[in-house]
Amino acid sequence: MQYLVALLPDRLQAEAAYSALEAAGIPLETVALVGRGYRDVQDYPFGQGGWRPPLLTYWLVPFGFVAGVGFSVLTGLETFTAWVGPWGNHLLGGLLGAMAGALGSFLVGGGLGQWAQWGLPNYAQAVAQGKYLLVVQGSGMIPKARNILLRYQPQALNVLETR
16 A cells, blocks of 8 residues: 655644645545544554564575575585684574575565665654644555645655555
8 A cells, every 4th residue: 555645744734735635636535634633643554663674584594594504515615714613614604694695685575665764754753743644545646646745845745655
């Protein structure tokens, strides 16, 4: 589900933007005002923030460790033998494989998408400070609603996608 979230500084500006969306023919069941006297920010999945590891992490990191140890044993490379010994060499190969698995799960499993959202404002905190959110649901309405909301100079305007 895609959401267009506009952070507006006060109630008057939020209500004016809501009315403009209504006048433009955007269905009101896809538009919601969030703030004091309206809906609660906890009704939406973007209010909490935080990072969670991608599901690929739970199997790619152990697989990477096993693959790293296996590669070290099969090839017989002794890259670090001088200071860690033969068993330490295999252990370091496993740790390097686990790091490669973690990087792969981050890049492929949606970690970059999570990282891109770290810079987003904390919507729950903004609503607690007396600001208002205007939320438009559904990808079909977002381009039209975005053009309308830009006229009201929101403090933040973001498209968020939830799973």
